[in-house]
Amino acid sequence: MSGRQTDRIEQMTPESRRFPANMSFVGKEAYCFSADILPTGAEPPRNLGKNQLAELLDKLSDRDFEILISLKYAKYLLTGQIKRLHFSESPKPQVGMRSTTRNMFKLKEYGLVKTFERRIGGIRAGSASYIWCLTEPGQRLLDLHHGEYNPRRTRSHRYLEPSYVHIRHTLAIAECYVQLVEISRKYRKIVFTQVEWEPDCWRxxxxxxxxxxxxxxxxxxxxNDGYEDRWFIEIDLSTEAMPVVMDKCKRYHQYLNSGIEQRQHNGVFPITVWIVPDEQRKQKMIEAIKETFKKAPSMFAVITAEEFEELIRSGASDVTLY
Structure with a gap:
C-alpha cells in the first residue's frame, strides 16, 4: 500500500513459548491503584503486616502468583478471563470455571483480591459475572515475593466504584490481551512475547x-513465522464522537513523524489497530480516516473484535491500512 510507514522485522522465532501471563509484566502499580474501587461485602483486611504476608507466601501456588500478577497489570479481570488465562488445561469449561471460582474466593479470603459491587451480566450470570481486582495487601505481597517490599508504597484510602464505561473499556483491553495469549496457544508459528499496559505503553x-x-x-x-510484528492497540466502544477519535489519530501521525519509534526499532513503526464493536462503526471510522488524512501515510487497521484473530494470524505484512 502506498505511503505505508510500517514493516516487519525478520527474526528467528523464540524458542520459549512462555506467555506474558506467566512473566514479569511491564507496568506501574501507581496506575493500577488510580481508579477507585468498592468491594462487595466486608472490606478485606488492610492491616496485613510483613510477617502475615510472609506466611501467605508459603500458602500460594505458582498459579496463584500468576493470577495476582495478571490482576496487577490488567487491573480488572472477569472470572472467565482468569479461567482462560490460568485454567485453560481443564477438560471441560464447567470444570475450569468451578476451579477458577474456588481459587479466586480462596485468594479473596486471604485478603489479596476483591470483587466489584457491579457485575457484568448480572447476578444470573453466576460466578462468571464477578469482576476481580488486586487489593493493597495483594500488591504488597507481590512486592515481598519479588524482594521489593515497601509498606509505605501503597496507602489505604477510601475506594469508590469506577464508572461502567471505565470498567467496560478496561475489561475490553484485558480481553484483547487474553485473546493474544489464546492465539499464541492455538497457532504454533505465533509467539506472543511482549505486552505493555498503560502507562508504560505511552510514548x-x-x-x-x-x-x-x-x-x-x-x-x-x-x-509470526520468523517475523516480529509490533502493535499499538486502541479499543473503541462507540462512546467517543468521531472528531475525538480523529484527534487521537492525528496524535499517531504526529508521533510517526517524530521518528522516535523508527529510530529505536530498525525503522519499523507499529501497526495501529482500532478494534471497534460492529461493522457500522468500522465503516464510519474508515471513512473518517480517509477523509481526514487524504495526503498522510496509511497507518491504521480498523477491525471488529471478531476479526482480531485473523489479523494476528496473518501478520502485519497482510494488513489493510487506512
Missing amino acids: PFQHKGHDIQLKPDLFAVTY
Whole structure:
C-alpha cells in the first residue's frame, strides 16, 4: 500500500513459548491503584503486616502468583478471563470455571483480591459475572515475593466504584490481551512475547515545541513465522464522537513523524489497530480516516473484535491500512 510507514522485522522465532501471563509484566502499580474501587461485602483486611504476608507466601501456588500478577497489570479481570488465562488445561469449561471460582474466593479470603459491587451480566450470570481486582495487601505481597517490599508504597484510602464505561473499556483491553495469549496457544508459528499496559505503553514526544504523550490502550509484540510484528492497540466502544477519535489519530501521525519509534526499532513503526464493536462503526471510522488524512501515510487497521484473530494470524505484512 502506498505511503505505508510500517514493516516487519525478520527474526528467528523464540524458542520459549512462555506467555506474558506467566512473566514479569511491564507496568506501574501507581496506575493500577488510580481508579477507585468498592468491594462487595466486608472490606478485606488492610492491616496485613510483613510477617502475615510472609506466611501467605508459603500458602500460594505458582498459579496463584500468576493470577495476582495478571490482576496487577490488567487491573480488572472477569472470572472467565482468569479461567482462560490460568485454567485453560481443564477438560471441560464447567470444570475450569468451578476451579477458577474456588481459587479466586480462596485468594479473596486471604485478603489479596476483591470483587466489584457491579457485575457484568448480572447476578444470573453466576460466578462468571464477578469482576476481580488486586487489593493493597495483594500488591504488597507481590512486592515481598519479588524482594521489593515497601509498606509505605501503597496507602489505604477510601475506594469508590469506577464508572461502567471505565470498567467496560478496561475489561475490553484485558480481553484483547487474553485473546493474544489464546492465539499464541492455538497457532504454533505465533509467539506472543511482549505486552505493555498503560502507562508504560505511552510514548512521550515533542510536537511544535510542546511535550505530548501518545497513549495507546495496549502495546504488544508477536513473532509470526520468523517475523516480529509490533502493535499499538486502541479499543473503541462507540462512546467517543468521531472528531475525538480523529484527534487521537492525528496524535499517531504526529508521533510517526517524530521518528522516535523508527529510530529505536530498525525503522519499523507499529501497526495501529482500532478494534471497534460492529461493522457500522468500522465503516464510519474508515471513512473518517480517509477523509481526514487524504495526503498522510496509511497507518491504521480498523477491525471488529471478531476479526482480531485473523489479523494476528496473518501478520502485519497482510494488513489493510487506512
